[in-house]
Amino acid sequence: MIFPEVPSLALIAERLPKIFPEGTEHRNYLIREMAAKTLYVMFYAGAIEGSDLWVRPSQITDMTDDQAQLIDIESRKAWVKMMLSNKKKKSENPWYAANSREPIRDETIRTGLIPLQAVIVRQGIPTTSSKPTYALQKEFTELFAISLNGDGLNSAIELWQKRHLSKAAITRLKLMKSYGSDDFESIQITFPDGAIRKLEPGPSSLISKAVIEEFAPRFLKKPKVLWLSESGNKVVAQDEALAQALGLKIDPSRALPDIILVDLGNDSTGLEMLVLFTEVVASDGPINRQRKEILTTLATEAGFDPEHLAFLTAFIDRSSQPFKKSISELAWGSYAWFSSEPDYIIDLREHDESVKLTSLTKRKK
Structure with missing residues (x-):
């Protein structure tokens, strides 16, 4: 029985956010203290792929600070033997209460670590068995080598x-990293008609780019950009010719949204024109009830038909703080969309608007 070196709890806690950065699904389960302690116990017990040693959640709840500091091999072997025996003694000052086994098992391990292939499951053991069944994936353990740091660690x-x-997870992580980068002089956006506009660098501009280049072709049949602005209410694009053709009046002095998209519809499918008011949220400012009412009033005064209006709030990612902060404020009768998952949309449907609010999902290509 070969026991591996045990990285410190502090080292594990420090590296988890680097291994699972913003954009990782269920990241909160993967980087919290409970996750770090779960990994520590697996290292401590030698539960690593290929060793035929495994742990169960009760070993994590029953670990103590005093025991965790006894990292010599004999102490570790004795602890594992005692913890898996029928004569196990109750731990004094355990890390967690006994009923914490469920969040360790269901959230940290099953929902967080196993889908990302950081933890493997012992095969042939019934799910109702009390036998230990979890171990660290071997390559994953190498990321916690004490000698690994700097560029070597990043690589x-x-x-x-x-x-x-997964490929989807990698794509999501790359996109999330781009939102944190300032290595841009400007953000170039290609409109549906091929026209190119530039925005100042920053997360809001990257979300605006995604709305026009990713959202519009996915959810609209014949999209046009009627209006685009950026921070400071700077008007980047205004299609006056289209506005006049539609009989609409746009007053830049009013509190307009970041983007106004127009879908000219599709005669063959019976889809009518739709005007989509979009707010881009990198920090604050979703379409809440009050904002929706203001935009509806502005739209009707400008000549828009209320039956042909829709409202969208665009975020970077479901795991981002702006979305978590805004979700309880989002207006019923509006949509939420995430640039990190461009094929999906949240429909905050109102019962009495059920017919109108199918318009975006019907348009999805």
Whole structure:
């Protein structure tokens, strides 16, 4: 029985957010203290792929600070033997209460670590069995080598992510990293008609780019950009010819949204014109009830038909703080969309608007 070196709890806690950065699904389960302690116990017990040693959640709840500091091999072997025996003694000052086994098992391990191939499951053991069934994936453990740091650590993490995360997860992570980068002089946006506009660099501009280049072709049949602005109410694009053709009046001095998209519809499918008011949220400012009412009033005064209006709030990602902060404020009768998951949309449907609010999902290509 070969027991591996045990990285410190502090080192594990420090590296988890690097291995699972913003954009990782269920990231809160993967980077919290409970996750770090779960990994620590697996290292402590030698539960690593290929060792035929495994842990169960009760070993994590019953671990103590005093025991965790006894990292010599004999102490660790004795602890594992005692913890898996029928004569196990109750721990004094355990890390967690006994009823914490469920969040460790269901959230941290099953929902968080197993889908990302950081933890493996012992085969042939019934789910109702009390036998230990979890171990660390071997390559994953190498990311916690004490000697690994700097560029070497970053390269190892990136390689592990490429090998073990799904293609969708990798794409999501890359996109999330781009939102944190300031290596842009400007953000170039290509409109549906091929026209190109530039915005100042920043997260809001990247979300605006995604709305026009990713959202519009996915959810609209014949999209046009009627209005685009950026921070400071700077008007980047205003299609006056289209507005006049539609009989609409746009007053830049009014509190307009970040983007106004127009879908000219599709005669063959019976889809009518739709005007989509979009707010881009990198920090604050979703379409809440009050904002929806203001925009509806502005739209009707400008000549828009209320039956042909829709409202969208665009975010970076479901895991981002702006979305978590805004979700309880989002207006009923509006939509939420995430640039990191461009094929999906949240429909905050009102019962009495059920017919109108199918318009975006009907248009989805």
